[in-house]
Amino acid sequence: MPSFRVPSFIRPQHSFNRLRSFHLAPSSNTPIEQQLAEALPPSHFTKQYGEPDQRLQKSTRPTIAKPLIPRGGVISLSTKTYMWLAIILSLLFIAALSCSFAGAGPEDDALKLILNDVLTTSGPGIVLTGENVDVDVDEPSVTIRWAILACGDDYTLPESVGLHGSSCGLPAMPLDIYVDSDSEPTARYDPSQIPYNRDSGSRRSIQNLVQFDSDHVLNVEQARLYPFDTYFLSSTLRIVSPTNQTLPIRRLATIDETSSFLVKTVDIESYSNAANNTESPSRDIDMFITRPGNARAFTLLLFGVSWILTHVTICHVIIARMLRDVKPLLKHLISTGAILVALPQIRNSMPDAPGLDGVLIDCIGFFPQMVITSISVIFLLIILAAREYDIIGRGRSSSRSSGSHSLAMSSRPRPPPVPSQNATSKEISQYDLHRMIKHLKGQYVFPPVQPGSPHRLDTSRDLQHRRSKTLSKIMEAGELHRH
Numbered sequence: 001m002p003s004f005r006v007p008s009f010i011r012p013q014h015s016f017n018r019l020r021s022f023h024l025a026p027s028s029n030t031p032i033e034q035q036l037a038e039a040l041p042p043s044h045f046t047k048q049y050g051e052p053d054q055r056l057q058k059s060t061r062p063t064i065a066k067p068l069i070p071r072g073g074v075i076s077l078s079t080k081t082y083m084w085l086a087i088i089l090s091l092l093f094i095a096a097l098s099c100s101f102a103g104a105g106p107e108d109d110a111l112k113l114i115l116n117d118v119l120t121t122s123g124p125g126i127v128l129t130g131e132n133v134d135v136d137v138d139e140p141s142v143t144i145r146w147a148i149l150a151c152g153d154d155y156t157l158p159e160s161v162g163l164h165g166s167s168c169g170l171p172a173m174p175l176d177i178y179v180d181s182d183s184e185p186t187a188r189y190d191p192s193q194i195p196y197n198r199d200s201g202s203r204r205s206i207q208n209l210v211q212f213d214s215d216h217v218l219n220v221e222q223a224r225l226y227p228f229d230t231y232f233l234s235s236t237l238r239i240v241s242p243t244n245q246t247l248p249i250r251r252l253a254t255i256d257e258t259s260s261f262l263v264k265t266v267d268i269e270s271y272s273n274a275a276n277n278t279e280s281p282s283r284d285i286d287m288f289i290t291r292p293g294n295a296r297a298f299t300l301l302l303f304g305v306s307w308i309l310t311h312v313t314i315c316h317v318i319i320a321r322m323l324r325d326v327k328p329l330l331k332h333l334i335s336t337g338a339i340l341v342a343l344p345q346i347r348n349s350m351p352d353a354p355g356l357d358g359v360l361i362d363c364i365g366f367f368p369q370m371v372i373t374s375i376s377v378i379f380l381l382i383i384l385a386a387r388e389y390d391i392i393g394r395g396r397s398s399s400r401s402s403g404s405h406s407l408a409m410s411s412r413p414r415p416p417p418v419p420s421q422n423a424t425s426k427e428i429s430q431y432d433l434h435r436m437i438k439h440l441k442g443q444y445v446f447p448p449v450q451p452g453s454p455h456r457l458d459t460s461r462d463l464q465h466r467r468s469k470t471l472s473k474i475m476e477a478g479e480l481h482r483h
Contacts, residue, residue: 114253115151115166122250124152126171126239130254131211135231135261135289137354140218142233142287144254147211148175148189151250157191160203170194170203170210175247178238179214181272185240187212218289224359227299227350231289236270238282249283260295260352264288295351303365306346309339310369313376320383329387333380340373 077085111129118127132145149163150156150171160169174192176185189210194203214235222229239247252267266286271279316332323329347353347366356362416430439445 111253111255112166114251115149115163115168118151118251119167124150124155125248125250126150126155126175127168127251127253128177128237128249130252130265133254133258133261133263133287133289135218135258137218137220137223137226137229137231137352140220140223140231142216142218142231142289144214144216145211146177146187146214148177148187157194157203159196159201160194160205163205170205173247174242176240176242177212178240180216180235181238186214223354226354226359226361227291227296229291231287233287233289234284235287236272236282236284238272238280246280246282248281252283252285254285254287257292260291262290262292264290299350299353299361302346302350303361306343306365306369309343309346310372313339313373317376317379317383320380324387324390326384326387326391329380329384333377333384336373336376336380340370340377343369343373 111131114129115127118125127149128146129149130144131147132143134143134145136142148171149168151166151168155171155173156168157170157172161167163169170191171189172191175189177187177189179186193209195206196202197204216233216235219232222231237249237252239249241247252265254263254265256263264287266288268284268286269281270284271281274280313336316336320329320332323332343366347356347362350361353361356366416427416434419428419431435445439448
């Protein structure tokens with residue numbers, strides 16, 4: 001059947017009607033066409049024959065609603081959106097970490113509780129609070145900065161109440177403080193040197209006038225177990241008035257946490273016998289110093305990272321043995337050298353780590369790591385030198401082989417040329433012999449060698465032909481008489 005194609009200027013663009021033949025469309029006299037014509041309103045323009053009705057297409061075209069949520073519940077985001085999300089999450093993370101500084105206030109609240117507890121449990125008297133504890137493991141020593149305080153009306157200097165937010169203040173009498181039964185007083189306190197605040201009339205607390213330092217030798221029996229090292233310190237203090245009267249010390253307390261250590265103190269009331277067999281009251285303090293949990297955690301993490309990097313250097317050596325080129329080998333050598341430089345920095349970044357004195361964490365960590373990494377660097381250098389030597393050897397062998405190949409090519413005899421029509425039998429036989437040798441060696445020969453090849457010379461026939469030809473010429477010349 002004949003087909004009709006709708007012209008391009010009549011049919012709409014990107015229409016599938018151009019793919020259909022005209023004989024596939026229903027005839028205008030069919031019942032389907034008549035029903036569609038009755039259902040649609042009359043057109044205001046004359047439709048050309050074969051032109052598709054746009055209203056019919058719109059009415060019969062199904063409408064597909066786009067789902068609000070894509071199939072599978074996965075919403076694709078652009079790269080810019082991912083970037084902004086990463087920035088927002090980074091800022092939230094930094095803000096969350098910054099909130100930890102809000103709860104890291106001074107130790108005033110803890111000291112306030114201690115001072116208020118003195119009056120209710122121990123009674124009025126002198127109180128010494130260690131507001132700073134400096135632990136030096138390498139020395140080893142502990143330096144405690146003591147603050148001189150007094151609780152109770154009989155012991156408190158007027159206009160000085162309210163230190164650390166408590167009901168205690170500065171002592172009202174001069175004091176001589178002896179630490180660990182020294183012959184000379186470690187500190188002297190004189191209330192007459194405390195200045196007044198002209199505006200408020202209250203006494204000011206000058207640190208050098210109301211505080212003193214005491215140095216103590218630290219017990220380092222477990223210093224080798226860093227970061228699980230613990231230290232113990234005990235000390236005794238005694239306070240004497242200018243009238244040589246021993247005053248009672250009601251409390252000895254220190255802060256609980258420093259930048260690198262946790263300090264737990266226990267104070268004990270004690271006494272000593274003087275030369276005249278009289279009791280001299282004193283007070284002892286026992287300090288237990290340990291590492292905080294976060295310092296131990298970070299130290300162990302750095303310890304594990306150092307060993308992982310050391311194992312990476314061993315992997316570099318194993319991979320380098322399988323390589324044959326120099327450039328990939330250089331990458332492994334640079335990476336191993338960087339690890340060798342980074343290991344001491346990781347060791348120094350451990351929180352308040354002791355020196356390289358042979359502690360346990362160095363005997364099972366830093367020293368073996370440096371040895372293994374250094375050996376890995378040496379092995380990589382040896383492998384690199386071996387690969388360089390192989391490249392030089394291959395270059396020499398290739399130059400020798402190329403020279404010998406060129407010499408062999410120059411000394412090799414040239415193959416015989418293709419015989420022409422005027423070629424002699426010797427030239428033909430040499431050419432056939434050369435072709436046969438190549439054929440027997442399995443080399444390509446064209447045209448192929450065949451038993452009945454026309455290039456092969458029948459020597460007997462040729463000799464017979466030449467013999468008969470020679471005799472005929474002689475007979476024609478009359479040199480030989482016929483019988």
